[in-house]
Amino acid sequence: xxxxxxxxxxxxxxxxxxxxxxxxxxxxxxxxxxxxxxxxxxxxxxxxxxxxxxxxxxxxxxxxxxxxxxxxxxxxxxxxxxxxxxxxxxxxxxxxxxxxxxxxxxxxxxxxxxxxxxxxxxxxxxxxxxxxxxxxxxxxxxxxxxxxxxxxxxxxxxxxxxxxxxxxxxxxxxxxxxxxxxxxxxxxxxxxxxxxxxxxxxxxxxxxxxxxxxxxxxxxxxxxxxxxxxxxxxxxxxxxxxxxxxxxxxxxxxxxxxxxxxxxxxxxxxxxxxxxxxxxxxxxxxxxxxxxxxxxxxxxxxxxxxxxxxxxxxxxxxxxxxxxxxxxxxxxx
Amino acid sequence: xxxxxxxxxxxxxxxxxxxxxxxxxxxxxxxxxxxxxxxxxxxxxxxxxxxxxxxxxxxxxxxxxxxxxxxxxxxxxxxxxxxxxxxxxxxxxxxxxxxxxxxxxxxxxxxxxxxxxxxxxxxxxxxxxxxxxxxxxxxxxxxxxxxxxxxxxxxxxxxxxxxxxxxxxxxxxxxxxxxxxxxxxxxxxxxxxxxxxxxxxxxxxxxxxxxxxxxxxxxxxxxxxxxxxxxxxxxxxxxxxxxxxxxxxxxxxxxxxxxxxxxxxxxxxxxxxxxxxxxxxxxxxxxxxxxxxxxxxxxxxxxxxxxxxxxxxxxxxxxxxxxxxxxxxxxxx
DNA sequence: CCTTTAAATGTAATCGATTACATTTATAGG
DNA sequence: CCTATAAATGTAATCGATTACATTTAAAGG
Numbered sequence: 173x174x175x176x177x178x179x180x181x182x183x184x185x186x187x188x189x190x191x192x193x194x195x196x197x198x199x200x201x202x203x204x205x206x207x208x209x210x211x212x213x214x215x216x217x218x219x220x221x222x223x224x225x226x227x228x229x230x231x232x233x234x235x236x237x238x239x240x241x242x243x244x245x246x247x248x249x250x251x252x253x254x255x256x257x258x259x260x261x262x263x264x265x266x267x268x269x270x271x272x273x274x275x276x277x278x279x280x281x282x283x284x285x286x287x288x289x290x291x292x293x294x295x296x297x298x299x300x301x302x303x304x305x306x307x308x309x310x311x312x313x314x315x316x317x318x319x320x321x322x323x324x325x326x327x328x329x330x331x332x333x334x335x336x337x338x339x340x341x342x343x344x345x346x347x348x349x350x351x352x353x354x355x356x357x358x359x360x361x362x363x364x365x366x367x368x369x370x371x372x373x374x375x376x377x378x379x380x381x382x383x384x385x386x387x388x389x390x391x392x393x394x395x396x397x398x399x400x401x402x403x404x405x406x407x408x409x410x411x412x413x414x415x416x417x418x419x420x421x422x423x424x425x426x427x428x429x430x431x432x433x434x435x436x437x438x439x440x441x442x443x444x445x446x447x448x449x450x451x452x453x454x455x456x457x458x459x460x461x462x463x464x465x466x467x468x469x470x471x472x473x474x475x476x477x478x479x480x481x482x483x484x485x486x487x488x489x490x491x492x493x494x495x496x497x498x499x500x501x502x503x504x505x
Numbered sequence: 506x507x508x509x510x511x512x513x514x515x516x517x518x519x520x521x522x523x524x525x526x527x528x529x530x531x532x533x534x535x536x537x538x539x540x541x542x543x544x545x546x547x548x549x550x551x552x553x554x555x556x557x558x559x560x561x562x563x564x565x566x567x568x569x570x571x572x573x574x575x576x577x578x579x580x581x582x583x584x585x586x587x588x589x590x591x592x593x594x595x596x597x598x599x600x601x602x603x604x605x606x607x608x609x610x611x612x613x614x615x616x617x618x619x620x621x622x623x624x625x626x627x628x629x630x631x632x633x634x635x636x637x638x639x640x641x642x643x644x645x646x647x648x649x650x651x652x653x654x655x656x657x658x659x660x661x662x663x664x665x666x667x668x669x670x671x672x673x674x675x676x677x678x679x680x681x682x683x684x685x686x687x688x689x690x691x692x693x694x695x696x697x698x699x700x701x702x703x704x705x706x707x708x709x710x711x712x713x714x715x716x717x718x719x720x721x722x723x724x725x726x727x728x729x730x731x732x733x734x735x736x737x738x739x740x741x742x743x744x745x746x747x748x749x750x751x752x753x754x755x756x757x758x759x760x761x762x763x764x765x766x767x768x769x770x771x772x773x774x775x776x777x778x779x780x781x782x783x784x785x786x787x788x789x790x791x792x793x794x795x796x797x798x799x800x801x802x803x804x805x806x807x808x809x810x811x812x813x814x815x816x817x818x819x820x821x822x823x824x825x826x827x828x829x830x831x832x833x834x835x836x837x838x
Numbered sequence: 839c840c841t842t843t844a845a846a847t848g849t850a851a852t853c854g855a856t857t858a859c860a861t862t863t864a865t866a867g868g
Numbered sequence: 869c870c871t872a873t874a875a876a877t878g879t880a881a882t883c884g885a886t887t888a889c890a891t892t893t894a895a896a897g898g
Contacts, residue, residue, distance in 0.1 A: 173617070175853095175854060175855085176854065176855060176856095177854080177855095185877075185878085186877065186878045186879075187854090187855075187856090187878095188856080188857075188877070188878060188879080188880095189876085189877060189878075190855095191855070191856055191857080192856095192857090192876095192877085195856080195857095199875085199876075199877095200876075200877085201875085201876060201877090204876080204877080218614065218617040218618045219618060219854085219855070220559075220618065220619050220853085220854050220855065221615075221618045221619055221620045221855095222555070222558050222559040222562070222564065222619045222620075222853080222854075222855090223559050223853070223854035223855035223856085223883090224854080224855050224856075225555050225559075225855090225883095226553075226555040226556050226558075226559045226853090226854085226855075226856095226883050226884070226885085227854080227855050227856045227857085227882075227883050228855090228856070228883085229555070229883070231555065233598070240584075241580045241581075241583055241584045241587070242577060242580050242581055242584055242780070244575060244577075247574045247575050247580050248574075248575055250574055250599070251573075251574045251575055251601065254574070254599055254601050255601075258601075263598055263599075263620075264598065264599045265566070265596055265597065265598050265599070266583070266587055266596075266597045266598070266599055268584065268587050268588075268591075281551060282554075284506070284551040285551045285552060285553065285554045286553050286554055286555045286884095287554045287555075287596075392780060392781075392784055421781065421784045422784065424784075424786075425784050425786075428786065447575070447725060448725075448754065448781050451725055451754045451755065451757075451758050452785070452786070453757075453758075453761065453785070453786045508883095508884060508885085509884065509885060509886095510884080510885095518847075518848085519847065519848045519849075520848095520884090520885075520886090521847070521848060521849080521850095521886080521887075522846085522847060522848075523885095524885070524886055524887080525846095525847085525886095525887090528886080528887095532845085532846075532847095533846075533847085534845085534846060534847090537846080537847080552884085552885070553883085553884050553885065554885095555883080555884075555885090556853090556883070556884035556885035556886085557884080557885050557886075558853095558885090559852095559853050559854070559855090559883090559884085559885075559886095560852075560853050560884080560885050560886045560887085561853085561885090561886070562853070619854095
């Protein structure tokens with residue numbers, strides 16, 4: 173593969189000029205530019221990015237760390253990030269933790285090793301210690317999840333409010349026996365949704381039943397299993413709020429198999445509004461997270477960070493939309 | 506950030522020795538290794554990958570080009586690639602074409618520019634010309650899709666056979682009015698599934714009805730729309746074979762809205778077996794593609810290519826599994 | 839204790855671009 | 869036509885590691 177010096181030689185100029193033609197053409201005479209471009213074409217020259225990157229000490233790459241690529245919540249955010257990254261001239265490197273928090277540390281090393289210019293974390297379950305040495309030194313943004321008391325810009329939604337909204341919706345429809353199938357409480361997202369649920373109950377003076385609160389892992393299967401468990405006792409809820417659409421799908425399947433009609437016998441709501449929510453039978457009532465937008469925003473903020481700017485806000489809260497469909501039974505009233 | 510020369514100085518050795526401690530420790534005395542590691546720890550030294558990569562002319566990165574991250578077919582393959590890549594010490598860079606074939610050329614440039622060591626294409630709609638200059642020179646693997654008459658290793662399934670299998674299943678259940686909603690024929694995958702469908706009909710001496718053959722884009726919406734269109738005439742099919750699960754979901758929704766029962770009035774089958782297929786109501790009959798495995802295999806072959814080995818086969822065909830569930834109506838008989 | 843050979847370490851070139859600074863060339867003004 | 873200034877180009881250092889080759893140190897054998 174031809175290198176810059178070959179081009180320079182063929183064009184009868186120095187490498188400095190070739191470099192300038194590529195990087196700041198306004199500083200080079202037209203005629204020279206033409207000569208250089210001819211040489212480039214003739215040799216089918218492509219600049220070696222490894223060399224360029226070393227020299228300018230940038231990679232033009234960012235790393236997105238997610239726990240599961242096959243979860244539409246994450247893939248949609250990644251798509252948003254990728255789109256915005258393209259606009260900023262950046263590339264996206266994938267980091268899949270498969271739920272293993274320790275892997276994040278390895279990814280942080282990549283930052284230090286100059287393999288990437290910045291990092292977007294889509295989930296954080298990480299030791300405080302690890303945060304200490306990186307917080308200020310490197311461009312990092314957290315999206316969706318967040319960590320209290322840490323100085324990292326965050327893009328998220330108001331999970332407490334959303335959890336409350338869904339629960340209130342059930343309450344307003346006359347439900348008082350409302351179950352909750354959420355995610356692991358290590359994640360702030362899960363805690364907040366649960367808290368929203370509890371707040372709504374407390375405000376409505378409905379007692380909180382620990383039997384009706386379960387922790388899954390956001391998967392279809394965990395929704396299925398936990399719903400079966402919840403519906404097994406003598407006293408069962410008439411409405412179930414699931415922390416993700418996938419868990420709601422699993423729950424609905426479990427209910428169907430146990431002979432319950434949804435929403436007539438048990439109402440169900442999900443969270444996320446993935447593309448399959450509307451197509452389900454019954455169509456799923458859920459909270460639409462603007463995932464693509466969150467991804468874009470995260471990239472936007474990261475770009476500022478990379479360029480040494482200080483983001484206006486530490487925390488960006490994006491608005492959600494409550495999608496009332498069939499699974500909550502609202503249309504029957 | 507400390508660099509290697511700092512470590513060398515602190516440890517009282519040369520950079521060559523530091524480098525050796527990191528790359529080929531067996532060539533360095535134990536005592537020296539300890540000194541070096543102490544210095545590394547003291548300085549919190551991290552090697553600059555940009556420099557290393559330039560020197561050894563490798564990036565340790567591969568690029569995966571997919572048309573849509575939010576399509577589970579692709580995200581599952583990517584997850585498979587990512588998993589295997591991790592084992593090989595490689596990183597995955599994302600390339601999202603959003604269906605724009607021209608973008609692929611840009612990604613190929615990245616190969617030439619040494620930004621990545623290899624390329625895995627999850628869909629190919631590309632000019633023959635572009636192929637000419639890259640085929641032999643760079644490590645490239647195609648997964649899922651393929652291109653005839655091109656010398657690139659390919660991982661795929663037997664789409665003709667699978668298309669035939671589903672169609673035959675309908676025929677065996679007594680259907681003779683069978684519709685097909687596939688993808689755009691630019692993709693070999695779509696052509697093959699359609700051909701399988703046609704072959705099955707021809708062999709069963711059933712006339713092919715052009716009205717019952719539609720081309721979508723593998724999305725829920727296109728399945729929905731094309732199904733509405735197909736069911737609009739006076740003469741409508743009693744079974745519909747969709748080229749993807751997503752389109753099948755859309756089709757089922759359309760049928761439900763038009764008052765048809767699935768599978769009693771119209772039987773439906775999908776393709777892919779994404780994780781939502783089993784949870785749908787009715788549960789979707791479909792072909793399970795071993796997507797994760799295909800991704801892994803693709804990475805395996807790419808790794809061979811990168812290391813200058815010649816893969817044993819030019820084309821790897823992975824076995825699929827036919828998942829008979831409810832939407833085809835088989836359980837009713 | 840000296841020589842031979844192997845093990846350990848050091849020296850310095852190298853990967854391929856970028857860019858500050860120096861130098862040459864062109865343009866304008868008198 | 870000469871000088872002052874601006875525009876264009878060239879020279880060479882630099883980014884931070886790796887590694888062939890040279891040199892020093894240690895081990896083995898007599």
